[in-house]
Amino acid sequence: MVLWRVGKYEVGRTIGEGTFGKVKFAQNTETGESVAMKVLDRSTIVRHWMADQIKREISTMKVVRHPHVVRLHEVLASRTKIYIILEYITGGELFDKITRNGKLNENDARRYFQQLIDGVDYCHTKGVYHRDLKPENLLLDSRGNLKISDFGLSAHPPQGVSLLHTTCGTPNYVAPEVLQHKGYDGSSADVWSCGVILYVLLAGRLPFDEVDLTALYSKIGKAEFSFPSWFSSGARSLIYRILDPNPDSRLKISDIREDNWFKEGYVRAKNPPTLQSEEDDMDDLTKLFDDPEDLQEKGEAEQGNAGPLVLNAFDLIVLSEGLNLSAIFHREQYYYLVIQGRQEGGKEGHHTRFVSRQPADVVLSTMEVVAQSMGFKTHIRNFKMRVEGPSAERGAHFCAILEIFQVAPSFLMVDVQKAAGDSADYLKFFRSFRGKVDELVWRPPPGKPRARAPRLPRR
Incomplete structure (x- = not known):
């Protein structure tokens, strides 16, 4: 779905989030090429004294063009935003x-x-x-x-x-x-x-x-x-x-x-020729930041704030792995739903999910503070948080992934899963974590009738 248009680019969904802006999927209407558009807010950049750093990042990427470096296509600006147009990479991190x-x-x-x-x-x-x-x-x-x-x-x-x-x-x-x-x-x-x-x-x-x-x-x-x-x-x-x-x-x-180990099967990437337009030019960047063009920005005000990934009915069915979804929302013993299953390679895995009606940023920041207070390191990217630390087993490593999904306008689902470490470590982590985030968990009001989840039609 196209949300708005910037110059020759039709801008769509949010695909990432950074400290000073969002990353959007966009398409060049002249060539049909898909790109990633980093949208930076001017006032935020100025308020945090980050203009010089962002100029350096842009000037660096203008210089570095290589098959194994994300390519910078161009940089645009409006009165309120800076738009950095990057190569669209689909395979993830x-x-x-x-x-x-x-x-x-x-x-x-x-x-x-x-x-x-x-x-x-x-x-x-x-x-x-x-x-x-x-x-x-x-x-x-x-x-x-x-x-x-x-x-x-x-x-x-x-x-x-x-x-x-x-x-x-x-x-x-x-x-x-x-x-x-x-x-x-x-x-x-x-x-x-x-x-x-x-x-x-x-x-x-x-x-x-x-x-x-x-x-x-x-x-x-x-x-x-x-x-x-x-x-x-x-x-x-x-x-x-x-x-x-x-x-x-x-x-x-x-x-x-x-090195002999390194050379095995090695085919060196060819360095592309340097073009004049790729040379570092801080004067052009300064002008871009200080004297922006009046770009066409249709529909930007309708975009609103980015939030967690919104799950539709099909997503929920896939995510539930065949479980009755009513258990997630309506049965008191399933405020925390622990799912034991099999991962690739036959290793036992764990998922835990709970529902919240708190704002997504509140849920995320609370979980981060709780995890850090338990002695774990955290890394957040786009409503997904990685929690890691030493395992109880000597020399081993424990890691869990916590991700927030929106399942209705006022309902969030937090999915927690073990990424590395022993299953006992995961259960020990979650039991302690659960007690510290209990205020986030939604419970239906007492005495209120519980609606049944709709059944899928039989074929």
């Missing part, structure tokens, strides 16, 4: 693939790692250092090829500046020298993050993972980690030399390309 399937087989992990190294190396040749490489920022296209995204924390220092000083990134993936608050080489720091990603691809868990940040930083600084038994000797050797806490002796990308 690499992180979701790992969460869904666990560890990858060695050939798949190697192929993704090869594509990651190609994309990162190209960025470095352009003087761009990503500084927040992690599976959440690696997307997959319809053919399963990797695309590096989210250059919001990237650095593109001027010529002659050899060291960076800003401490940024996600702690589990950050190089030890970045955490020391001293100058660091952006290329070497990105290589460390690539090594952590390779470990995660092969292990299905992080090499450095502690709830306490002091303990986490200590392990990263000493490169204190162990390999699962299924790692091949070639993978072990490569990762061990990448995760070297000394950036001077750490492998460089040129060294990685010479």
Whole structure:
């Protein structure tokens, strides 16, 4: 459904949400090409002093054009909004693939790692250092090829500046020298993050993972980690030399390309020719931000605030996996519905669902505070929250995914599922979590007749 139009683009549904705006599906009416449109609110950007950072991100993406980097098509502006038009990637995050399937087989992990190294190396040749490489920022296209995204924390220092000083990134993936608050080489720091990603691809868990940040930083600084038994000797050797806490002796990308494990089946991506229009031009960006064009914006006021994914009747039937949906809404013993089933590979899985009539942002923020108070790390993206921490089993990892769906104008359903870890860990987590979010759970008023769920017609 088309919600409004911006210039030559017809804008549709929300497909993502960031700190300063939404990401919309859009279509170029001249070419028919599908694109992702990042819609940023000008007043929000100014209020948070983020204009310079967004200009840097845009100028960086104008410079970096590679088969394994999400492409920036163009940037438009109106009086109230900035529109960043990006390549539309349909395969989701690499992180979701790992969460869904666990560890990858060695050939798949190697192929993704090869594509990651190609994309990162190209960025470095352009003087761009990503500084927040992690599976959440690696997307997959319809053919399963990797695309590096989210250059919001990237650095593109001027010529002659050899060291960076800003401490940024996600702690589990950050190089030890970045955490020391001293100058660091952006290329070497990105290589460390690539090594952590390779470990995660092969292990299905992080090499450095502690709830306490002091303990986490200590392990990263000493490169204190162990390999699962299924790692091949070639993978072990490569990762061990990448995760070297000394950036001077750490492998460089040129060294990685010479590694025998890496070279197996490797076909290097071709770097596209640089066009004049792709060169960095901060003057044009400044003009774009300060003197916007009067773009056609039909229907934007009707868009409203983005919310959780709205489930229709078919979605509910699929999500219920054959269960009687009346149990979710009307039977008191099913305020919390625990479903035990089978996942791929025969492993037992757990889902838990409950219904709320609180606003979606209240439900999300409450769940985040509760999970963090229980000692878990949280990561939120588009009304989906990942909760993770150590498992009771020594050396293991626990992860749960909590997602909010809208099933009626005033009803939300929260779906909780175990993504990694032991089933006993999940049940222990949810029992404690449930007691702390009980105020969110909707209960029908006492004495009110309970409507029956409609039955599907028999064929």
